[in-house]
Amino acid sequence: MAMTQDYAETIALKALGWLVGNEDLLPVFLGASGASQSDLQARAGDPDFLGSVLEFLTMDDAWIIAFCDAHEIGYEVPLQARWALPGGASVHWT
Template sequence: MRDTMLSQASAEVTALRALAWVVTDQERGMRFLALTGCDAATLRRRAGETDVLGAVLDFLLDDETALRAFADEVDLPAQSVALARFALPGALRR
């Protein structure tokens, strides 16, 4: 299991890449904002905070189509998003 663990720093990089990907599509970005209750200004201000980064990864993990599209576009295995989420505070341990 240790081989599949990510550092928090690596997880944050993945989450920041995911955030950039989410907001490049207006509809997807608006859906993310609506689901989080965040507005664009708050998102910009808090983008690097671990709870926001976790929310971005949760957003992708809840939508398999978006998850696979993100993973394909940034050339990451889809499972790396889940691994990144588990490396950040607040992840549900299943």
């Protein structure tokens, strides 16, 4: 199944919910992204913001494993979802 933008946004919303429920990781995301607590709800429908959530999540294998295990999805899904959102195209330097 090809990753659609709608499905990618669904995965990103699940990732955002997972982050909000993670007391240790949420402050790290807020600090890294510059987002505030109020931005989380206000920008939850913004594909660019959702892309930043997935971008952050894919920075650490342990985060990916924990998120994917919690939602019973494949470990490759968050990165595929990131690629399907605005600004997520894979960069090739050669």
